[in-house]
Amino acid sequence: MQVRDSLEPYFFLSYARRRGPRVLIKRFYGDLCAELRDLRARTSEPFGRPYLDVLSLQVGQDWNAGLSDAVGHCRTMVALYTPDYFLSDFCGREWKAFEDRQRTLREVTGADARALIPVLWEPVPAVPFGADHLQYENSDFGEDYARSGLRRLLVMDPGGEYRRIVKLLAQQVLIAAEHFRIPIANGLDLKAPEAAGPFPSASDLAAPGSHAVLLVAARTTATAHPHSADPRCPCHGDSPADWNPFHAEHEEPLAAHARHLLEQSGLTVRTETVSDLLGQHLERARAQGQVAILLVEAWAAADEAYRNALRAYDRENHPGSVAIVPCGADGTGESSQSKAYWETVRGAFPLNWASGAGEPLPLVQLGVLSDDFDSLLHAAVAKAGNHLFSFLGEEAVHRTTPPRPCPS
Structure with a gap:
């Protein structure tokens, strides 16, 4: 069990990797980890370290191999929805790889793990075809979240509404991680042509200003x-x-x-x-x-x-x-x-x-x-x-x- 958990991040944080500071991404990751630690304080089962690329990848490590292994073994995936997320080829590959693992579980057991957890980080005009079947609106998170996204709540009200929503997200992650085990995808290669997801590839995007x-x-x-x-x-x-x-x-x-x-x-x-x-x-x-x-x-x-x-x-x-x-x-x-x-x-x-x-x-x-x-x-x-x-x-x-x- 110890070996298995060491290879299974409790959640994988999937997000669009913009240039510039990622302080808010790291802040959310840390807050969600802390809430999960509090929820699991009374359990003795080992806790697989959640995965965030900028914190989990080691200097000199093959980044594609590291990401592919994490996506193929993580118990849950938390996807930060932004306009950039649905324009990222690599986010689409991460999304598809985990969704394929969930689909395998449904086909084998009939269970819907709901372990791919979308978070409205920023408002999005539309979710692309191929990903739009996944419900991401949540009335429990409130109107401010639906209108502005969790990122703005973190900036404007970090100790109030933002904290309440993070607690609810931690409960979702806990339920999916503890009650279901998504089949592992060994040997996953996110850069492979067949791993392409429902989001546009980099070659489909225009150069800035064109x-x-x-x-x-x-x-x-x-x-x-x-x-x-x-x-x-x-x-x-x-x-x-x-x-x-x-x-x-x-x-x-x-x-x-x-x-x-x-x-x-x-x-x-x-x-x-x-x-x-x-x-x-x-x-x-x-x-x-x-x-x-x-x-x-x-x-x-x-x-x-x-x-x-x-x-x-x-x-x-x-x-x-x-x-x-x-x-x-x-x-x-x-x-x-x-x-x-x-x-x-x-x-x-x-x-x-x-x-x-x-x-x-x-x-x-x-x-x-x-x-x-x-x-x-x-x-x-x-x-x-x-x-x-x-x-x-x-x-x-x-x-x-x-x-x-x-x-x-």
Whole structure:
């Protein structure tokens, strides 16, 4: 039994390995280990040390062999769901290898061990096909967890809601580890072609800055002129993507014009409409190495359909993104239309209004005229691309309480 347990990590922590500090990952690992140690204090069975690559791999060790052995022998797997997780080829391989072991147990015994335990570390736009059959939402963890993920709870409330959820997770791990023994997969090689999982391979992902997404926040003919006797308007159309603030100079909508400019520069471009999922779309674009450009109609920024999403964007610093708010001829000078324009955009982007005045190319570009749009778009994309290259992943966060030691 001692030999068997020494080869069976109590859990394997599967996560996307970003560049930069992993202090929060290590903190969660330590807290979960400590909770498990407390739960098992009254048992005498040896405790297989949980596996975290940055702590478990030894200097000089073959990293693929070490990871493969751990995934093939661990009792449970805790998967930290993030947008990056589902874009990681290697995370997909870890996920598939353990899911195959669970499937073997079900086929042989009919038992569902539920030993692959998903944790919503950060909000995810969607779980890819092939992994979406695994339930990851948990009402016992509360609305804050479902909305923001466990990582933010660790930062904002490490001694409260975060701690309660870690205790519940420890109970899940304990039940799966003690009541079921997943068949061991000896000789597992995560780098083998047949080990590929349901997530995209590295060759499928774009190089940072080579793809762009245009996100449009604009009114339609119906929402801009709901009571007009003549619903036709040169600025608006049937969809937000039809918006054309520079109709006197360009016949095509602004999003189409921007897309053509970027495609001429060699970028692959897609167009979407801003929604209440804007933050998740921006996180996904960043994880995929895509530059994000918001094209915002000033008057639409005050509409309920866009207001909350744009205000949230104003509060967050999304690497690899820039917002452009065009200004028609009626928005210049000292006219009442001009004053209304500036009051509206100031209300939509109050923080960037205040902080961007001294920057040569701030996160939000206001008052953009037709003659300046083309050159500004290229400059904005270049800046956003540079942000993608320099982004270091997780920010270092000052810990309010020290992590508890892991069990040995």
